[in-house]
Ligand SMILES: Nc1ncnc2c1ncn2[C@@H]1O[C@H](COP(=O)(O)OP(=O)(O)O)[C@@H](O)[C@H]1O
């Protein structure tokens with residue numbers, strides 16, 4: 001257990017020491033999105049009867065959780081692979097399960113810290129409610145965990161920084177942006193509505209938003225089922241790769 | 251009969267088409283000061299990596315103090331300290347943080363005893379003055395010594411050093427050898443690779459010479475020198491073995 005806690009602590013320390021980049025910067029980005037989009041759309045758009053900025057804030061919070069959880073585990077792994085310092089965590093007697101749990105929990109924690117930061121600064125600009133707090137917490141954890149474990153996969157798979165950037169730009173960004181952060185999928189043409197239903201991130205954001213406003217595009221139970229299934233599938237894949245030592249133990 | 255410090259049997263490893271190890275058998279007794287010599291690409295680092303679980307063999311078994319590195323990896327890794335060949339470091343941390351984290355990975359929690367041991371290692375390796383410096387701020391020789399320190403935090407009975415003196419200036423090299431000798435005197439088994447043959451001659455009680463993934467000579471240093479009567483230095487023996 002000490003091995004696990006030390007690795008977790010190291011991963012937390014790693015982002016905490018450069019908190020300006022890893023926490024403050026993404027909070028600022030999310031605030032800019034809110035200022036720009038709500039300024040343009042606030043007077044014209046209501047979604048599910050909710051003012052636009054109040055609709056947007058939960059989406060931005062969840063997007064920040066997801067992107068930062070992914071960024072943390074993936075960048076930590078690729079960086080230690082490229083510099084070679086990965087040997088320091090491969091030589092000790094840490095089990096692959098503990099290895100996985102440490103990276104995922106630390107990355108999810110960064111996601112949650114950034115998400116909380118985004119919530120704190122954007123709450124001033126929007127009329128927020130916390131209709132169903134347990135759903136909020138549940139989806140926050142689920143989203144953080146899911147993208148954290150996806151980040152572990154990406155970090156193990158990528159051999160170079162630009163491969164990781166491709167993963168981020170061509171998979172993570174489209175998935176998070178085309179997921180209903182900025183709109184309800186009912187405002188989309190039929191084709192894109194249907195496509196969105198194949199995006200797991202859509203369910204994470206929709207369920208998370210339900211926790212705030214008590215309304216959503218689909219039932220939160222459906223979103224929960226999709227979220228948990230995806231998390232379990234990705235976790236199983238990550239654990240299998242780690243057990244085999246894929247790209248870590250030659 | 252006591253269990254040897256290291257036992258390698260039938261070890262084979264390919265990287266694609268490259269045969270890095272070709273059926274290596276090797277036993278190293280407890281308390282030995284063992285030298286692994288051979289030209290670049292002979293397979294020394296691959297052998298060490300297999301022992302540490304960083305490389306997965308195609309065939310063969312490896313044990314550290316009787317513990318299989320695959321099936322009993324927790325025990326075998328706890329008994330082994332490895333100083334890697336590459337000068338790697340984590341730029342996020344200071345020297346002391348680096349050592350505290352490494353101890354933690356091996357299951358050693360914060361305690362007075364741990365801190366005292368870390369202080370002792372820092373002192374012995376002449377790193378005490380740099381304890382709170384960031385790893386990035388250290389010279390190459392200092393980084394090398396931190397790598398040695400990291401391998402020792404969990405007091406492993408078997409210590410493997412892959413070219414510990416490469417790129418280290420003469421004075422530091424002598425200090426490093428003194429320190430490694432002391433570890434050996436204290437009962438640690440030492441296995442090392444080096445390109446400085448006169449250093450191997452001075453310190454190692456037994457030597458294996460590797461070439462193209464195989465061990466082509468294995469004997470006590472004295473016997474190796476004697477076998478080639480007339481050769482006064484290990485360097486001459488090395489050249490003959492490699493060319494035979
Ligand atoms: N990760 C790797 N991928 C591909 N080839 C490798 C890898 N590691 C080592 N090799 C090859 O295996 C052979 C043995 O290398 P190595 O064990 O590093 O030799 P030494 O340490 O004796 O110089 C070399 O031909 C080397 O190029």
Ligand SMILES: [Mg+2]
Nearest residue numbers: 294295335412
């Ligand atoms: Mg080598």
